[in-house]
Every structure is written in structure tokens, then in C-alpha cells.
Amino acid sequence: xxxxxxxxxxxxxxxxxxxxxxxxxxxxxxxxxxxxxxxxxxxxxxxxxxxxxxxxxxxxxxxxxxxxxxxxxxxxxxxxxxxxxxxxxxxxxxxxxxxxxxxxxxxxxxxxxxxxxxxxxxxxxxxxxxxxxxxxxxxxxxxxxxxxxxxxxxxxxxxxxxxxxxxxxxxxxxxxxxxxxxxxxxxxxxxxxxxxxxxxxxxxxxxxxxxxxxxxxxxxxxxxxxxxxxxxxxxxxxxxxxxxxxxxxxxxxxxxxxxxxxxxxxxxxxxxxxxxxxxxxx
Numbered sequence: 001x002x003x004x005x006x007x008x009x010x011x012x013x014x015x016x017x018x019x020x021x022x023x024x025x026x027x028x029x030x031x032x033x034x035x036x037x038x039x040x041x042x043x044x045x046x047x048x049x050x051x052x053x054x055x056x057x058x059x060x061x062x063x064x065x066x067x068x069x070x071x072x073x074x075x076x077x078x079x080x081x082x083x084x085x086x087x088x089x090x091x092x093x094x095x096x097x098x099x100x101x102x103x104x105x106x107x108x109x110x111x112x113x114x115x116x117x118x119x120x121x122x123x124x125x126x127x128x129x130x131x132x133x134x135x136x137x138x139x140x141x142x143x144x145x146x147x148x149x150x151x152x153x154x155x156x157x158x159x160x161x162x163x164x165x166x167x168x169x170x171x172x173x174x175x176x177x178x179x180x181x182x183x184x185x186x187x188x189x190x191x192x193x194x195x196x197x198x199x200x201x202x203x204x205x206x207x208x209x210x211x212x213x214x215x216x217x218x219x220x221x222x223x224x225x226x227x228x229x230x231x232x233x234x235x236x237x238x239x240x241x242x243x244x245x246x247x248x249x250x251x252x253x254x255x256x257x258x259x260x261x262x263x264x265x266x267x268x269x270x271x272x273x274x275x276x277x278x279x280x281x282x
Contacts, residue, residue, distance in 0.1 A: 034243075039090045041241040046086050046206070049234035053214050068215050076212060085209045092201035093242050101184040108177035115170040122159060134159040196247055199239065203252035204259055206235055211264040218260065220253040231257075 043060060050058045054067045063075040064084060078084045083091075125133070134157035146154070153161045207218040210231050218231035227233045232253060239247055 038242045039093065042090050042093065042238050043086060045237045045241045046089055046209070046234070049230075049237065050086075050209070050213055052234075053210065053230055064209075064213060066213060066215075085205070085212060089202060089205040089209060089238070092205045093198050098184065098188065101180050104180045105177055105184060108173045108180060111173040112170050112177065115166040115173065119163060119166045119170075122162060125159075130159055196244075196252075199244060199247050200252045200255055202238060202242070203235055203249075203256040206238060207231060207253075207256035207260055208264050210234070211260050215265055217265065218253075218257045220250065220257060222249055222253075 047058050047060045050064055054065055054072075055070075056065075058064060063078075064086065065072040066074040066076060076085050122130070156164075210216070210218045214230075216230075219229050221227060221229040221232045227236050227249070232249065235249055235253055239245065239249070
């Protein structure tokens with residue numbers, strides 16, 4: 001199989017630019033469209049599964065409820081870009097290369113260093129300098145028409161908020177970096193790597209979604225007569241929608257359920273989306 005030169009456009013780029021072999025381009029574009037359609041179908045399946053888990057309809061794209069003892073106690077938060085746990089499940093189907101993990105490790109390391117540097121700089125300020133930075137003009141801090149996130153930051157103080165954010169970011173990025181390094185080592189050595197990384201990743205993210213929504217640990221239930229329970233049928237449907245009908249559930253499902261933590265089960269009770277924090281404004 002011939003290799004493409006580094007300065008040569010990919011088949012998809014050629015298609016968009018109107019050049020390249022039409023047969024090759026058509027196949028590549030068709031593959032991309034098929035993959036995106038599969039992800040779209042998987043999202044529909046996931047929202048349907050969530051609806052079954054909690055006994056009420058959750059429409060696509062809406063906030064995903066957190067249910068405990070049959071009552072909605074909050075909603076899963078979305079990140080800065082509007083992505084939620086459902087998006088994490090489908091995104092996990094896109095297998096990352098070794099190079100992508102190397103880049104991820106580098107980016108997380110930079111976040112850790114930046115957070116640490118800012119905290120060190122703030123620590124060197126005098127008490128007067130800290131007081132100067134910590135609070136904005138009083139009249140602005142009391143405005144009620146500001147976004148809830150900004151109101152909270154102003155009440156706490158800029159400096160203290162920065163410390164809290166940087167400390168959390170440093171901790172989270174260090175953990176994420178360790179996870180990426182561990183996966184990178186697996187990809188480098190091949191030792192312990194699942195047969196299908198994407199399948200294991202999707203199973204884990206779906207298990208986390210199930211745990212956060214229901215407060216229950218997922219179980220793997222499958223026998224010659226088929227699948228049963230709540231998590232296993234949903235995983236089978238997601239795999240099928242992604243075109244993975246020939247992939248066994250046992251390995252990914254067993255691995256996923258063993259990785260669910262108490263933190264996944266004890267999700268914070270928050271209101272519907274009111275911004276990146278997921279807080280509601282009263």
C-alpha cells in the first residue's frame with residue numbers, strides 16, 4: 001500500500017477542492033458520512049435508554065435528569081462548550097491515536113504548570129495587593145442582572161476564586177495527565193490493551209452515564225437468550241447503532257462496571273443549565 005506524502009492533501013481535502021481520484025474520494029466521504037450518521041443514531045439510542053432508566057421521556061439535546069428514589073434531584077451539567085455525558089459516550093467511539101495521546105499529555109502538563117504558576121504568583125502578593133485584586137467595585141458586585149457565575153465570583157472575590165479554580169484545575173489536569181500517560185504506555189507496549197479500545201471507552205462512558213443518572217451500579221446481564229437489565233441492553237443498542245454488531249459485550253461491559261466509583265454514583269445535586277456551572281438562577 002502506497003503512502004501519502006506529508007505535503008499531499010488527504011482524499012477528503014481533495015474531494016472538497018475538486019481534485020483526486022473520484023472513486024477514492026467518494027469512498028472516503030461516504031465513510032465519513034456513515035460514521036457521523038452512526039454517531040447521530042447512537043445519541044438517539046442513548047436518550048431513549050435514559051428515558052427507559054428513569055421512566056420519563058428525555059428529548060434529544062435536553063438536560064439529562066439525575067434521579068434518586070424516583071424523583072428528579074438535579075440535572076447533569078454541561079461543559080463550557082455545551083457537551084454533556086451523552087456527548088462523552090459518542091465521542092468515545094472515535095479512537096485516539098498514539099500521537100493524539102502524546103499531544104494530550106503535553107496539553108495537560110501545560111495546564112498543570114500554568115495553574116501552579118498563577119497560584120505561586122498570587123502567593124507572592126502582599127496583603128494590600130491581594131485586597132486590591134480580590135474585589136471589584138462594590139456597586140458592580142451587587143448587580144443582579146449579571147450571569148450567575150459572575151455574581152458568585154464577585155461575591156467570593158477574584159483572588160479567592162482564582163485560587164479555588166487553579167487548585168481544582170491543577171488536580172484535575174494531573175489526574176487526566178496520568179490517565180493519558182497510562183493509556184499511552186499501553187499503546188506503546190501493547191500490554192493489556194483491549195482488542196477494541198473504542199468499544200471499551202464507549203462502554204465505560206455509558207456506565208458512568210447510567211450511574212450518574214440512576215445512582216445505581218451498572219450490571220452485565222447476558223445469556224444465550226439475549227441481554228437483560230438496564231445497562232446491558234442499552235450498551236448492545238449503542239454498539240449496534242455504531243455498526244459494532246459483531247463486538248462482544250462481555251469484555252467492555254465487565255471492565256466498565258468495575259471502574260465505576262462512588263463519585264459516579266454520588267453526583268452533586270444541581271439545577272437545570274444556567275451556564276457552565278449548571279446552576280439555576282433564582
